[in-house]
Amino acid sequence: MSSRIPLAYNPKVLELFKNPKNLGRMEDADVDAVAGSIACGDMIAIYLKIDKTSEKISAASFESYGCAANIAASSILTEMIKGKTLEEAWHVTWKEISDELGGLPSVKFHCGILAVGAMKRAIRSYYKERGKPSWLPEGLTPDEKHAVEEEKLIEILNRRIQRRMEAEQKHKPE
Amino acid sequence: MIYSDLTKDIENLLESHGTPKREVYLDSENSGLIFPEALDAMVKAYAVSGRGHPSITHRAGWESYELMFKSSVVVAEAINCKPDEIVYTHSGTEANNLAITGIAQASKKRKKIILSNIEHLSVVFPSERLQELGFVVVKVPVDREGFIDLEFLANQIDKDTLLVSVAPVNHEVGVIQDARAMVEVVRDRDEEVKIHLDACDALCKIRFDVKDLGIDLASFSSHKVYGPKGVGALYVREGIELTPIIRGQLSTQKLWAGLENIPGIAGFAKAVDLMHRNYGDYTSRMAGLRDKLIDEILGSIDHTLLNGPRGFKRSPDNVNISFLYCEGEALTLEMSLKGVYVSSGSACTSRILEPSHVLLALGRKYEEAHGSILMKTTPFHSESDIDYVVHCFPEAVKRIRSINPFKPGGK
Numbered sequence: 030m031s032s033r034i035p036l037a038y039n040p041k042v043l044e045l046f047k048n049p050k051n052l053g054r055m056e057d058a059d060v061d062a063v064a065g066s067i068a069c070g071d072m073i074a075i076y077l078k079i080d081k082t083s084e085k086i087s088a089a090s091f092e093s094y095g096c097a098a099n100i101a102a103s104s105i106l107t108e109m110i111k112g113k114t115l116e117e118a119w120h121v122t123w124k125e126i127s128d129e130l131g132g133l134p135s136v137k138f139h140c141g142i143l144a145v146g147a148m149k150r151a152i153r154s155y156y157k158e159r160g161k162p163s164w165l166p167e168g169l170t171p172d173e174k175h176a177v178e179e180e181k182l183i184e185i186l187n188r189r190i191q192r193r194m195e196a197e198q199k200h201k202p203e
Numbered sequence: 204m205i206y207s208d209l210t211k212d213i214e215n216l217l218e219s220h221g222t223p224k225r226e227v228y229l230d231s232e233n234s235g236l237i238f239p240e241a242l243d244a245m246v247k248a249y250a251v252s253g254r255g256h257p258s259i260t261h262r263a264g265w266e267s268y269e270l271m272f273k274s275s276v277v278v279a280e281a282i283n284c285k286p287d288e289i290v291y292t293h294s295g296t297e298a299n300n301l302a303i304t305g306i307a308q309a310s311k312k313r314k315k316i317i318l319s320n321i322e323h324l325s326v327v328f329p330s331e332r333l334q335e336l337g338f339v340v341v342k343v344p345v346d347r348e349g350f351i352d353l354e355f356l357a358n359q360i361d362k363d364t365l366l367v368s369v370a371p372v373n374h375e376v377g378v379i380q381d382a383r384a385m386v387e388v389v390r391d392r393d394e395e396v397k398i399h400l401d402a403c404d405a406l407c408k409i410r411f412d413v414k415d416l417g418i419d420l421a422s423f424s425s426h427k428v429y430g431p432k433g434v435g436a437l438y439v440r441e442g443i444e445l446t447p448i449i450r451g452q453l454s455t456q457k458l459w460a461g462l463e464n465i466p467g468i469a470g471f472a473k474a475v476d477l478m479h480r481n482y483g484d485y486t487s488r489m490a491g492l493r494d495k496l497i498d499e500i501l502g503s504i505d506h507t508l509l510n511g512p513r514g515f516k517r518s519p520d521n522v523n524i525s526f527l528y529c530e531g532e533a534l535t536l537e538m539s540l541k542g543v544y545v546s547s548g549s550a551c552t553s554r555i556l557e558p559s560h561v562l563l564a565l566g567r568k569y570e571e572a573h574g575s576i577l578m579k580t581t582p583f584h585s586e587s588d589i590d591y592v593v594h595c596f597p598e599a600v601k602r603i604r605s606i607n608p609f610k611p612g613g614k
Binding site: 038039040043044046047049052053054063067068069070072073074092093094095096097099100183186187190 | 215216218219220528530531532533536540549557563566568569570573605606607608609
C-alpha cells in the first residue's frame with residue numbers, strides 16, 4: 030500500500046482546464062443554479078436549456094470558481110447530460126463524472142459532488158412551478174446535502190473569524 | 204494502481220502540459236533554484252572529500268569530518284555563533300521539530316509554549332501535538348500586516364512559560380518582526396524563558412546575529428538560501444538542554460543520530476557563504492525586483508491586494524498578492540502553462556477546506572486567501588524575467604475570472 034498522495038491531475042483534466050467545453054453563462058437558459066460559495070473556494074453554476082415537450086436537455090453550460098478539477102468536472106457533466114431527459118440527467122452520479130475524467134483522487138471527489146449538486150438544484154428549480162414528477166425524490170440526495178453542508182460550514186467559519194477579530198479589537202487598547 | 208501506471212500518468216500529464224518556451228521559477232518558498240557553486244561543492248564532496256562517514260577512524264572519515272567542520276565554520280560566521288552550536292538535520296521542518304519537541308521533553312517543570320498565529324506548520328503541528336500531551340499552547344495574534352502583538356506576548360509570559368517561538372521573517376507574507384523588541388519583552392518578564400526563532404526565511408535575507416539578539420535556538424533551511432534540498436540546521440546555544448527526538452547510532456552530533464548529509468552540508472555552506480558575502484548586493488537586487496513585481500501587478504490588474512507590509516519591513520524576496528474573483532490553484536496552473544511557477548494559499552492546494560492560516564490571521568477573508576499567489580524573487584532573476592511575469596499575469600487572471608460565475612461588480 031502506497032502512502033503517496035496521488036496526483037490530482039491527469040491529461041484529461043488538464044485538457045478540459047485548457048479548453049473547457051460548454052463554458053459560460055447562458056443568457057436564454059430555462060433554468061440555472063449555483064452550488065458552493067466563493068468563500069469555500071469552490072463554486073459551480075449550471076445553466077440548462079430544456080425542450081418543454083420531451084423534457085430533454087438541449088443545451089447545458091457552466092461557470093466555475095475553483096481548481097482545475099472543479100472546472101473539468103463541471104465541463105464534463107454538461108457534456109454528459111446534453112441530450113438526456115431531466116430524469117436521466119438526475120441519475121448521473123459524481124462517480125460517473127470521476128470515471129469519465131479518468132479517476133479523480135479522493136481530495137478532488139468534492140468537485141464532482143458539487144457539480145452534481147448544482148445540476149440537481151437546477152432540475153428541482155425547473156419543476157418548482159411545474160409540479161414535482163414522481164421520479165424526483167422529496168428529500169435531498171447526498172450530493173445535494175454535500176453542497177448545503179459545504180455552504181453552511183463556510184458560514185460557521187466566517188462567523189468564527191468575525192468573532193475572533195472583534196475579540197481582538199476589544200482587547201487592543203486605543 | 205501499480206507504480207508503472209503512475210509513472211505513465213505523470214509522463215502523460217507532463218506531455219499534455221507541454222514545455223513552455225520561456226520559464227521563470229518564482230516558487231522558492233517551496234523549493235527551487237541552487238547556486239551552481241553549491242552544486243559544484245556537492246559534486247566534489249560526493250566524489251572525494253565527503254565520501255566517508257565523519258565518525259569512523261580512517262582517512263576518508265576524517266576528510267568528511269574536516270569538510271563538515273569547515274562548513275560549520277562558514278555557517279557559524281554568518282549567524283555569529285560557535286561551530287559546535289550548530290546541529291544539522293535534513294530539513295527546516297526537522298530543525299523546528301527538534302527545537303520545540305526537544306526542549307519540551309527536556310523541561311521538568313515549565314509547560315507553556317507561546318507561538319504567533321502565523322507560524323510555519325512545522326512549528327504549529329509539533330506544538331499542537333505537545334498540547335495533546337498536556338502542554339499549554341498560546342498563539343499570539345498579529346495585526347493586519349502580520350506584526351505580532353508585543354503587549355499580548357508580554358502578558359502571556361508567566362512562571363510556567365517554557366518557550367517562545369516566533370519567525371523573525373514570515374515565510375508567507377514576508378513580515379519582518381522586531382525580533383530585538385520581542386526578546387526584550389520576554390526577558391524583561393522572565394529571564395528563564397527560552398526563545399526559539401524559526402529563521403528559515405531570515406537567514407541571509409535580513410541581518411541575523413544570534414549572539415546579538417541573545418536567543419537560545421534558531422532554525423535554518425538550506426534550500427531557502429539557494430543551497431541543496433535535504434539540509435536543515437538548528438542553532439542550539441551552548442548550555443541549552445534538548446532531548447533528542449531521533450534515536451539511533453550517534454555520529455558526530457549528540458542531538459541528531461545517523462549519518463550526516465555531508466555533501467548537502469557542504470553545498471549549504473557554499474550557498475550561505477555566497478549569500479553572506481554578497482548580502483547587500485543580493486538583497487537590494489531582490490528587493491528591487493520584488494517592488495517591481497508588486498507595483499506592476501497591482502498597477503495593471505484590478506481587484507488585487509498585497510498581503511503583508513511594504514518596504515523595509517518586508518522580506519526582500521517576498522511577493523504575496525490576492526487576486527480577487529480568481530481561485531488560486533487554477534491561476535497557479537494557468538501561469539504554469541505560460542512557464543511561470545508560483546504557489547497559492549488556496550484551500551485546494553492545501554488539500555483541506557481551510558485556506559492559509561497565515562492570511563486568515565491577518566484578517567483576510569476566505570475568498571481573499573483562496574485567490575492568493577506567493578512568489579519569491581532570487582538573486583538569479585533579471586528585470587526581463589519580471590517583465591515576462593508581469594506580461595503573463597493579466598491574460599491569465601482574465602481567463603480564470605472569465606470562468607468564474609461571480610464577477611467583479613456582482614453577478
